[in-house]
Amino acid sequence: MAFSFLQAYAQAPSDKELLQEAKILIFDKKWEQAQQKLDDLLVRYSDSPLYSQALFYKGKCLSEQEGEERKAIEVYKQYKGRKDADKNLIQESEIKIIDLSFDLYEQGRTSYIDEIEQSLRSRDKAVRYYAAIKLSKVSDKSTARKGLPVLKDILEREKDTELRDLAKLAVLRIDPDALENIQDHEYETRPRMLCIRIYDRGEEEASFSLNIPWALADLALSSIPEEDKQKMRDEGYDLDDIMKELTKIKGNILEIKGEDSLIKIWIE
Incomplete structure (x- = not known):
């Protein structure tokens, strides 16, 4: 029996093979099957240099499955806390957390609005901006107003026309009168x-x-x-x-x- 176990383990796919198979399934949008591959990697190869990458992709798989939003958020948070997490994937994780939290808020799980509010203090300005614009869509205007300082920063500091237009629309959703008190600079624009x-x-x-x-x-x-x-x-x-x-x-x-x-x- 022990021999059979060792033989089966020896024939198991490597961490690299599991991740590659998962990525192909992700490309085909076969989220549950991809997650199974990733879970296998995470259990079998806890010391693998591919562990963090597998964790990120697990979050992606969960985020695409209805009803798994909360699990996805937790997995993305785990990924962000990894020392070897990629900075670009950290940003993507933070943006996905904002989207998932907003979806949960819309479903009546109002406590998840805290996740978006926390993102207003992110070191990454792209995440702060995205959180403020997303927060402007919340029906509770007292909550939505918490994003106004970040929206003000966009209008006073950023030159990109499209980003500034998004910020203006966000302010108008929250409080049309607030736009009058924000210094709005006009910049020469060029094609994106x-x-x-x-x-x-x-x-x-x-x-x-x-x-x-x-x-x-x-x-x-x-x-x-x-x-x-x-x-x-x-x-x-x-x-x-x-x-x-x-x-x-x-x-x-x-x-x-x-x-x-x-x-x-x-x-x-």
Whole structure:
């Protein structure tokens, strides 16, 4: 019996194989099956260097399953607390916590509004901005007003027209009169640009570089070399999801790390 157990364990997939299988399932939006792979990795390989990454993807899987919002929030929090957590994935985790908390609040679990309020104090300004704009949609205006100082910062400090327009709409939702007391600067605007850089491992100069107006984003994505698109798919990244994440808050830099290359995508 002991031999059978050892034989079965020896035949078990490695941590790398489990994560790769999970990413493929995530790309296909098979959330429950992907979560099973990730849970297997987290149980079998608690000391794996891939543990934190698996934890993040588990949060993603849970967030896509109806009724699992609270579990997803807890998993994202666990990921944020990991010493080896990636800064970009920490930001994505914080934004997902805001979205999930808002959904729970809308379902009547009003205590989850505290999660959004805490995000107003995030060190990451993109998270603060997103939290304030999201909070403006809360029906309780006394709660929504807590985001006004952050919205004021956007209007007084940021130059991006789209971000400023979102902040103005948020203020109007909360209190139209408050907009009169906020110093609103006008800035010269230029078209939003989608920027893509691909770096070969160990190189500082990009092997692929492209800046293109956001209106032509589809063209930009189609110009990414096919082998790099495949790397993105292998890592579980869906191009539609990437665009959604990038447009939430301008300035986000999405990094996709492969064994041989690094892909950076952002809007400026």
